[in-house]
Amino acid sequence: MCRVLCSRCIGSSIILLTQAFKKKFIIPDFLEFSQQINKLFDSAQKQDSGQVADYIPQLAKFSPDLWGVSLCTVDGQRHSVGDTKVPFCLQSCIKPLEYAIAIHELGSQHVHRYVDKEPSGLKFNKLSLNDEDKPHNPMVNAGAIVVSSLIKVQSNTCTVMEYLKRTAGGEFVGFSNATFQSEKETGDRNYAIGYYLKEKKCFPDNADMTAALDFYFQLCSIEVNCESASVMAATLANGGICPITEERVLSAGAVRNTLSLMHSCGMYDFSGQFAFHVGLPAKSGVSGAVLLVVPNVMGMMLFAVFTSVRSDTHFDELVSYFNFHNYDNLRHFTKKHDPRRRSDDDPHKSVVNLMFAAYGGDVSALRRFALSMVNMEDRDYDSRTALHVAAAEGHQDAVAFLTEVCKVNPQVKDRWGNTPLDDALQFGHSGVVTVLQEYQKGYSDTEAYTKIAFTLDGLRMYAFHNGATH
Numbered sequence: 343m344c345r346v347l348c349s350r351c352i353g354s355s356i357i358l359l360t361q362a363f364k365k366k367f368i369i370p371d372f373l374e375f376s377q378q379i380n381k382l383f384d385s386a387q388k389q390d391s392g393q394v395a396d397y398i399p400q401l402a403k404f405s406p407d408l409w410g411v412s413l414c415t416v417d418g419q420r421h422s423v424g425d426t427k428v429p430f431c432l433q434s435c436i437k438p439l440e441y442a443i444a445i446h447e448l449g450s451q452h453v454h455r456y457v458d459k460e461p462s463g464l465k466f467n468k469l470s471l472n473d474e475d476k477p478h479n480p481m482v483n484a485g486a487i488v489v490s491s492l493i494k495v496q497s498n499t500c501t502v503m504e505y506l507k508r509t510a511g512g513e514f515v516g517f518s519n520a521t522f523q524s525e526k527e528t529g530d531r532n533y534a535i536g537y538y539l540k541e542k543k544c545f546p547d548n549a550d551m552t553a554a555l556d557f558y559f560q561l562c563s564i565e566v567n568c569e570s571a572s573v574m575a576a577t578l579a580n581g582g583i584c585p586i587t588e589e590r591v592l593s594a595g596a597v598r599n600t601l602s603l604m605h606s607c608g609m610y611d612f613s614g615q616f617a618f619h620v621g622l623p624a625k626s627g628v629s630g631a632v633l634l635v636v637p638n639v640m641g642m643m644l645f646a647v648f649t650s651v652r653s654d655t656h657f658d659e660l661v662s663y664f665n666f667h668n669y670d671n672l673r674h675f676t677k678k679h680d681p682r683r684r685s686d687d688d689p690h691k692s693v694v695n696l697m698f699a700a701y702g703g704d705v706s707a708l709r710r711f712a713l714s715m716v717n718m719e720d721r722d723y724d725s726r727t728a729l730h731v732a733a734a735e736g737h738q739d740a741v742a743f744l745t746e747v748c749k750v751n752p753q754v755k756d757r758w759g760n761t762p763l764d765d766a767l768q769f770g771h772s773g774v775v776t777v778l779q780e781y782q783k784g785y786s787d788t789e790a791y792t793k794i795a796f797t798l799d800g801l802r803m804y805a806f807h808n809g810a811t812h
Contacts, residue, residue: 366710368417368639368682375681376421378663383411383423386646386655406647408630411656412568414576415640418585426568429514430645431521433627434466434486436561438600438608439574441480443505444489445596446582453492456544457485459603466610467531475542481607481625484535484544490561491545491554502561509577511586513570522563529559566631568643575633575641578623601635605668620657621667632657636666638713639682682714693720700728700744703737708744718748726756733762733778736771745781752782 369375387409410424432439444453462478464470472478477485493502507515525532532555540551566574577584578601582592604623609616616624623635632653634642646652661667665678696716699707708728712718721727729750732740741762744750755761763782766774 366417366707367419368415368710368713369419370683371681372415372419372421378679379411379413379421380423382656382659382663383409385659386652387424389651389655408645408647409652410568410645411642412572413640413642414572414585416576416580416585416638419640420569420572422569422572424568425645428645429516429518429565429567430631431518431562431627431629432564432566432571432631433562433629434481435571435625435627435629435631435633436564437481437486437489438578438604438625438633439506439509440486440493440502440561441489441603442578442582442592442596442600443502444480444493445599446592448492450595450599453480453489456492456546457488459599459607461607461613463611463614467535469535469538471538471542471544476544477539479603479607481603482610483532484539487532487536487554487558488539488544490558491549491551494554494557495546495549503564505591506564506566506574508587508589508591509574509584510566510570511573511577511584513573514565514567515570516565517560518563518565522559525559525562526556529555532558566643568645571631571633571643572641575635575643577641579635579637579639579641581638601637604633604635616657620661621669622657622661624657626653639666680715692716693722696720696728697722697726697731700731700737700740701735703732703735703740705739705743708740708748712748718744719750719754721754721756724757725754727751727754727762729754729762730756730760730765733771733774734765734769736766736769736774738771738773738777741766741774741777745777752778752785 408425408428410422410426410428412420412422412426414420441453456476457480458472458474458476458478459480460472460478462468462470462482464478464482466481467483469484470478471484477488479485480489503515503517507513536551536555539545545551545554573584573586576586577591578597581594582597583590601623604625605617607613608623608625610626623637625633627633630645630647632644632646634644634657636642644653644656661670663679665680670678692711695707696711696718698704699711708718719727727750729741729744729752732744745752752762760768763775763778766778
């Protein structure tokens, strides 16, 4: 009886528990990381300037003292501080999520027939189109209304709600009818945008403009809290796979497109400054919510009615302390802290772990080592590299990762004078031989030097294209 009860209790968390025992989390010292997040939270809480958004009456009812931060990593570690269980409407934070759903359901080519992908440099509710009479991007109101019309033709609110619940791992996703009615009654600007879009024939032929606007207002009125929304953000950080259920909800391509547009357009006319200072994909909402993604690491949701001051302070201090900025050099930016690196890293143990991962063909472990900036060309006592070991064992996926993504040197010789290709030939692994021969054709001294500048970009593209999780 006790065994059955125990099995039921831990069944949904078995993946998390397994990683805990193996110490394979993306952020190994999560306690220390959480403590630092708390310090950043306290620092930002001292900022009490700003203005509550009162042009939507329902939003004006929120207390200006509300302030909460929740995060969820790509392997399911979670931390919350502050008012993280208070429900609030997603408002414009729905835009990247509805865009991702549209791309997943309809395809990028179809969606971008109707909406462009360039920053506008204008306020989010401007009556403005580009030179081709398209909305500038899906993150401004005009673009989101058009995307809503595409989903409305294909789907409905219930389907979108189902997607959102799956991205949140089944956690709280609700709906505020009061906010929806308030949006409709005070949405004159959005109605003006709708009629402008209709005049310029921006909608698909079978779309109804009024229905599209109604649908858009409904989407903006969907409720979450910081904790459930942080899982949504983590699903984006994890290439479309929910980290707490391991379910693929969105395609890797849809997520890649979404993060690209969040990075360039997600913070409206402040997007350029945000990309410069913070360097991460994000989306703000007038409710006080800000959705932030650290690709391949974690997702965050911040809720502050004084969003422009508390959230900005938190983001600035976050990337000042941690090397999360997209263009921080993980190998050489020594003034910042890397929470992905173990504090007790032993170079000898690192080599052993690297070789074991190669021996077992464990691409997820190899990817984690690369993200932690382990030297993927480290050698063991026989001067053999991970590529030697993976090639000798015939692990073609591991060989492809080490060559195509990590750009390791294929010409390294072990103490017997053998290269990885020699090992693959000796043990008759024809598929590995083909991969190595093709790689060696394009390998040069220039590439050997270029790989020193290797950043997370190659790993991110690999993760998105291959649906990797952790």
